[in-house]
Amino acid sequence: GAGVSQTPSNKVTEKGKYVELRCDPISGHTALYWYRQSLGQGPEFLIYFQGTGAADDSGLPNDRFFAVRPEGSVSTLKIQRTERGDSAVYLCASSREYSGANVLTFGAGSRLTVL
Amino acid sequence: AQKVTQAQTEISVVEKEDVTLDCVYETRDTTYYLFWYKQPPSGELVFLIRRNSFDEQNEISGRYSWNFQKSTSSFNFTITASQVVDSAVYFCAFRGGYSSASKIIFGSGTRLSIRP
Numbered sequence: 001g002a003g004v005s006q007t008p009s010n011k012v013t014e015k016g017k018y019v020e021l022r023c024d025p026i027s028g029h030t031a032l033y034w035y036r037q038s039l040g041q042g043p044e045f046l047i048y049f050q051g052t053g054a055a056d057d058s059g060l061p062n063d064r065f066f067a068v069r070p071e072g073s074v075s076t077l078k079i080q081r082t083e084r085g086d087s088a089v090y091l092c093a094s095s096r097e098y099s100g101a102n103v104l105t106f107g108a109g110s111r112l113t114v115l
Numbered sequence: 116a117q118k119v120t121q122a123q124t125e126i127s128v129v130e131k132e133d134v135t136l137d138c139v140y141e142t143r144d145t146t147y148y149l150f151w152y153k154q155p156p157s158g159e160l161v162f163l164i165r166r167n168s169f170d171e172q173n174e175i176s177g178r179y180s181w182n183f184q185k186s187t188s189s190f191n192f193t194i195t196a197s198q199v200v201d202s203a204v205y206f207c208a209f210r211g212g213y214s215s216a217s218k219i220i221f222g223s224g225t226r227l228s229i230r231p
Binding site for chain 1: 150157159167206221222223224
């Protein structure tokens, strides 16, 4: 697609529920990143994929968070047993390939609210 | 450890004033990249500029200019003759070179408000 697409744009769930957030990167972009942005803060790195594999998942806060990218394109961020502290905007970004110089193009984000 | 600091949390100026947003970074890498992103009220992060550690030339793009100084580990952003449409949150970001983590680390952002 022309840009990075994220769905849903808004998700409200109850504490303890399971949530999936989807990211569709720009066509041809092999690198895909997930960030989390809390109110008034900068984006916080969660995980990045080069192709199908997670090359760096050091930012995932705990084992309730998991992400997959089975075919090297669309990615899904999965959150189990959601907690109120998980409320944030989850941003996805992609770039043409992994390289320090490459610029990330971000999606509009998925706003998660855990009640 | 790598770190990006944007000490200015909020700045408010009157339209047509010049404004500078500060960014200081910490790293031991010799190869790295610095970025500025803009996040308007709509929420989507928009790329503004990238600089690599070997190029200290200042850059100007219209009303925007960037001052990169390795000696002070700073990468400041100046908007000349500010306009209301410049109102947004601006993020400075850092990325280590090929041998280090691939993630981009963002500062906490500076909220810029331009008053008419």
